Amino acid sequence: MEDIIITFDDASRDKTMEMLGLKKDKEGIQDSEGMTVTDQDFEEMELKNFGGALIGSKVFINKDSNDLIDYFSSKRI
Amino acid sequence: MTLLDILGKLPNFNINIGNKTITNNTLHLNSDGNFSVDGKPLSPEISEEITKEISAQQKSPSYPCQVIHKDLKKDYDAYEEISSNNKCSFRTLKDILPDNKFKMILMAKRVSLEIEDPSSSGKEISQLMFKLDRRYPKDGKKVLNLITAKYFDNLVLPMIDMIKEDYPLKYRKKFEEFFDSILKFFPVAVFVSDITSQEDIIRETKKRMRLSVPFIRIHTIGESNIRKVDIATSGIDFEELGFYVDNNKHTTAKGSRFQEFTIRPAKES
Numbered sequence: 001m002e003d004i005i006i007t008f009d010d011a012s013r014d015k016t017m018e019m020l021g022l023k024k025d026k027e028g029i030q031d032s033e034g035m036t037v038t039d040q041d042f043e044e045m046e047l048k049n050f051g052g053a054l055i056g057s058k059v060f061i062n063k064d065s066n067d068l069i070d071y072f073s074s075k076r077i
Numbered sequence: 078m079t080l081l082d083i084l085g086k087l088p089n090f091n092i093n094i095g096n097k098t099i100t101n102n103t104l105h106l107n108s109d110g111n112f113s114v115d116g117k118p119l120s121p122e123i124s125e126e127i128t129k130e131i132s133a134q135q136k137s138p139s140y141p142c143q144v145i146h147k148d149l150k151k152d153y154d155a156y157e158e159i160s161s162n163n164k165c166s167f168r169t170l171k172d173i174l175p176d177n178k179f180k181m182i183l184m185a186k187r188v189s190l191e192i193e194d195p196s197s198s199g200k201e202i203s204q205l206m207f208k209l210d211r212r213y214p215k216d217g218k219k220v221l222n223l224i225t226a227k228y229f230d231n232l233v234l235p236m237i238d239m240i241k242e243d244y245p246l247k248y249r250k251k252f253e254e255f256f257d258s259i260l261k262f263f264p265v266a267v268f269v270s271d272i273t274s275q276e277d278i279i280r281e282t283k284k285r286m287r288l289s290v291p292f293i294r295i296h297t298i299g300e301s302n303i304r305k306v307d308i309a310t311s312g313i314d315f316e317e318l319g320f321y322v323d324n325n326k327h328t329t330a331k332g333s334r335f336q337e338f339t340i341r342p343a344k345e346s
Contacts, residue, residue, distance in 0.1 A: 002102045004080060004142035006131075007150050011108040016144060019106070019128050021135030032135040052145035057138055061145075065152040066212065069180050069187075072156040077167045077183075 003055060013050060020053055031058075040070045080130045080141045083123070105147065152187070159186050166234050173237065173249045174256065181213045182229075185220040192225060195330050216260045222268040223259070226296050233259065264290050269297035269306055278309035286320065286340065295338040303336045310338060319343050 008016040017024070021032030028044045029037040037045045037060050051063035056075045061067035084104075104112045104119075104127070111124040119127075134140050145153055160167065163186070171179050188205045191197045209217040223229040236255055241248040267281045278295065285293045297306050303326060315322050323339045 004084065005103045005150070005153070006106055006112075006142055006144045007103060007147040008106045008144070009108075009147050012106045012110075013146075015108060015110045016106055019131050020140065020144060021132065050146070051149055052143070053140055054143050054145070055139050055141075058140060061149075063146045063148060065149060065187075065208065068149060068152050068156050069184055072160050073171070073176070073180050073183055076156075076160045077164065077171055 008052070016052075017050070029060075040067060040074075080127065083126050083130055103150070155187050155190050156183070159183065159190065166237075169237055170234075173252050175253070178253070178256070181209075181217055181220055182224075184209050184212065185217060185224050188221050189224045218270075219260050219263075219268075222266075222296070223263070226266060226268070226294075228263070228266060232265075264288050265293055267293065267295045269295060269302050271299075271302065273302075273305070275305055275309040275312075278306060279312060282310070282313065282340070286318065291341070293340045295340075296336070298333060298335045300334055303334060306336055306338055315340060316343075 006016075014024075017029070022037060023030045024047055027036065028046055029050065031037055039045050039049075039060055039062050045060055045062065049062040049064070051061045051067060053060050054071055054075075056071075059071055059075065061071060101114055104114055106112055107118070110128065111121055112119045112127055131141060131144075143153070167179075167183070170182060174182075188202070188209050191202050191205050206218070206221070209221060213220075220229070223233060233256070237248075237252055240252045240255060244251045264285055267278065267285065269278055282293060282295065295306055295310070297303055307324075310322070310324075319342060320340050321343050323341075325337045325339070326334065327336075328334050
């Protein structure tokens with residue numbers, strides 16, 4: 001089944017994060033409940049590396065295709 | 078109203094979920110907070126409705142859509158295509174192989190998809206091959222060779238069922254051993270790259286000619302490699318050794334030259 005996809009670029013990253021309830025802070029990124037956003041390896045995500053959020057328990061990914069391999073391998077196959 | 082209901086109202090955004098039809102499933106969020114579809118901006122009112130619907134899910138277990146940086150979109154689409162088209166065989170592979178080997182196959186499949194795409198540039202293919210080689214320096218390119226030459230689908234995957242039949246309890250271990258063995262030595266093919274020498278081609282071909290295999294195929298791409306294969310194979314007297322050959326050279330739609338030099342044992346009289 002096809003999912004709805006929203007793309008963003010560096011210029012619209014802040015608007016995207018705002019829509020998702022994510023906030024920038026000195027440490028990195030926080031979600032709407034004040035929890036630090038981590039990638040699939042549970043590493044704190046740096047703002048410049050923010051690559052999006054995928055369906056399935058809010059999977060946050062870095063702007064790196066390796067994160068897509070991990071996502072598809074664990075959640076989509 | 079759900080996100081789907083909102084999008085269903087858009088004339089240029091039809092989506093096939095349940096009984097609806099997709100013509101587009103991607104929106105782009107612009108820096109002004111408004112969305113666009115295929116470069117055409119949506120009205121601020123619709124954009125606000127979409128934003129509100131997604132924002133309403135901030136505290137839900139999941140967002141209602143995929144949100145990805147546009148630099149990842151092509152990779153996302155490719156992995157989506159791979160996982161949809163190969164779901165059954167890839168689920169089996171995922172069940173059998175360790176995570177790192179499964180991901181290597183997935184990544185190699187991604188590169189092969191780019192190679193097959195006529196609209197893809199040489200630069201994009203090189204970048205993906207570089208990433209594959211960096212993440213899996215030992216075996217990444219070998220798996221890619223098996224996939225692009227169709228051995229993976231036609232010879233490797235069918236082995237799963239055969240091994241399952243022979244080893245119903247130990248098939249995972251046995252298939253992994255088989256997979257590792259063909260990465261070390263693939264008996265029916267020689268893959269020639271820029272770093273393969275004429276001596277390598279002769280040695281690897283003769284090594285396989287001593288085995289009881291139905292054919293040996295030398296694969297290569299590019300004029301200089303084809304020339305190398307032609308010179309190397311001209312030094313082997315196949316007929317004298319009981320083999321016959323078929324030297325096929327083709328040109329892809331994009332103008333790349335590739336070669337399949339097949340060696341078969343002559344039938345016994």
